[in-house]
Amino acid sequence: MSISILTQExxxxxxxxxxxQPGLFAxxxxxxxxxxxxxxxxxxxxxxRCSAEEATEGLMNLSPSxxxxxxxxxxxxxxFGVERSVRPIDSNVSPAISIHEIGAVGATKTxxxxxxxxxxxxxxxxxxxxxxxxxxxxxxxEMTPGEIKFSVHVESVLNRVPQPEYRQLLVEAILVLTMLAxxxxxxxxxxxxVEKIVHIANDLFLQEQKTLGADDVMLAKDPASxxxxxxxxxxxxxxxGTMTYLSKAAAxxxxxxxxxxxxxxx
Numbered sequence: 001m002s003i004s005i006l007t008q009e010x011x012x013x014x015x016x017x018x019x020x021q022p023g024l025f026a027x028x029x030x031x032x033x034x035x036x037x038x039x040x041x042x043x044x045x046x047x048x049r050c051s052a053e054e055a056t057e058g059l060m061n062l063s064p065s066x067x068x069x070x071x072x073x074x075x076x077x078x079x080f081g082v083e084r085s086v087r088p089i090d091s092n093v094s095p096a097i098s099i100h101e102i103g104a105v106g107a108t109k110t111x112x113x114x115x116x117x118x119x120x121x122x123x124x125x126x127x128x129x130x131x132x133x134x135x136x137x138x139x140x141x142e143m144t145p146g147e148i149k150f151s152v153h154v155e156s157v158l159n160r161v162p163q164p165e166y167r168q169l170l171v172e173a174i175l176v177l178t179m180l181a182x183x184x185x186x187x188x189x190x191x192x193x194v195e196k197i198v199h200i201a202n203d204l205f206l207q208e209q210k211t212l213g214a215d216d217v218m219l220a221k222d223p224a225s226x227x228x229x230x231x232x233x234x235x236x237x238x239x240x241g242t243m244t245y246l247s248k249a250a251a252x253x254x255x256x257x258x259x260x261x262x263x264x265x266x
Contacts, residue, residue, distance in 0.1 A: 010037070010071060011033065040059055046229075125192055130160070131161055133157050170195065176246045179247075199227075202227050202228055205245050209230070218230060
């Protein structure tokens with residue numbers, strides 16, 4: 001019953017944002033309410049450092065304004081903070097949770113998405129592999145601009161990855177590869193394993209964090225993917241941003257296919 005009510009509430013807010021801020025849904029082909037709820041609960045769990053059960057309960061108890069703000073921040077890709085605004089005396093009463101924007105930190109949603117950019121720029125790679133499923137280069141060559149079948153094809157490959165956090169890193173890795181496609185090169189190899197780029201980035205992140213003194217507790221890994229959960233929580237840009245490590249990882253992975261003068265990793 002609670003999930004049904006929450007689903008209806010989110011659908012109302014989504015309809016509202018579709019009318020007032022259609023740009024939030026640019027290049028989105030399908031919206032899955034269940035995954036949105038999962039991401040919301042995960043964000044609360046990470047921010048409040050609580051269990052999944054406590055995060056789910058907190059999500060159910062969010063005020064309408066806080067729920068709408070949380071949904072907007074997730075859709076827009078803005079950095080936001082979550083905190084308990086009061087501490088109840090009665091342990092049976094859940095504390096109020098406030099959602100607030102941190103500021104202009106990290107890349108915007110527009111900078112982190114780009115199916116159209118992917119479609120137009122990946123022309124010379126022979127294919128991308130995502131967890132063993134290949135998106136061949138013929139996908140772009142055989143389609144015309146704006147063809148919806150392309151979105152369906154890309155989505156069908158990405159949706160084989162169940163975890164939204166891990167899937168987001170895979171998408172960001174693909175976007176880094178589109179940047180390499182801006183360079184006038186004949187080819188960057190045959191089948192490019194996107195997940196390998198993500199894991200190389202994760203290794204680079206772990207090495208640097210250990211050098212800075214992070215302990216094993218702080219660098220705990222997601223048992224399903226092997227990715228450091230701290231990397232999941234990092235903003236896309238900045239010194240410790242996911243895109244920073246993914247760029248270095250992509251350069252490391254494809255450097256053997258590129259002219260040495262075009263790809264120097266710092």
